[in-house]
Amino acid sequence: MTKITPRRILPKHKEHTPYFNAAGKRVPSVTTILSRQCGWSKDALCGWNNKMGLKGVDVKKYLADKGQI
Secondary structure (H helix, E strand, O other): OOOOOOOOOOOOOOOOOOOOOOOOOOOHHHHHHHHHOOOOOOHHHHOOOHHHOOOOHHHHHHHHHOOOO
């Protein structure tokens, strides 16, 4: 007789690492802020990233430059 082992159901998405500010307070992610404030989905960010890439822009360098306050 064959023994059937139940499968463990894995979550579809991994939870991301929480973000904290310098004071140790947990802060929302960029996608959470955009979805709450602008009604944008993550797809909007993916579209922007693709558009910048097609223009030949290195998005990581672009964001690092724009992120300097």
